[in-house]
Amino acid sequence: MFESVGSLAAGPWIYAVVSLSVLLDVFLPVLPSGVLVITAGTAAAAGSGAATAATGRVPHEVPDLLALVLLAAVASVLGDLVAYRLAWRGGERLDRAIARSRRLTTAQERLGDALARGGGALVVLARFAPAGRSVVSFCAGAAHRRARDFLPWSALAGLSWAAYSVALGYFGARWLGATWLATGVSLAALFGAGAAAGYLMRRRPVA
Secondary structure, three states: OHHHHHHHHOOOHHHHHHHHHHHHOOOOOOOOHHHHHHHHHHHHHHHHHHHHHHHOOOOOOOOOHHHHHHHHHHHHHHHHHHHHHHHHOOHHHHHHHHHHOHHHHHHHHHHHHHHHOOOOHHHHHHHHOOOHHHHHHHHHHHOOOOHHHHHHHHHHHHHHHHHHHHHHHHHHHHHHOOOHHHHHHHHHHHHHHHHHHHHHHHHOOOO
């Protein structure tokens, strides 16, 4: 099982698939970008572990953990920026759509308050919450929040989420082996972080 999971990492396609999924899931939150990032981290652990045991060195085709984190983070920020710019230019139609949704209206108000106070922990929390990234990115653009207030927090959010997800896959495979149990535990930890983030966003204002 360890070797078969590691074989998923063969070739550079894993970077393209992860990057594209993370980039697009701001528009399609149902995309399993978190699952793919965790799988890539698991594959890195599986491939490097099996190869090192057999040959004493790590092959070049095994994904590089730092590259995975950086690519996922950059793709996350680019997706946020595209959603932000589209919402900025959305005009009255998007404003009416937000006004009809209590959830979006509340998110827009809280995001505005957080950014106005110079804090953006809400942006970071939203990156972990289900569909939170989409809500925050579109609301920031629709409210015409300044890019210099939003994008640094988006970058921190993307980097935090990417590092956490890759680490879950990698260390889960290292500690539990490249098994379905390790994958399940890693996904549970990712979804648990998302549930906690969503709870915090609903319960109280974030500075």
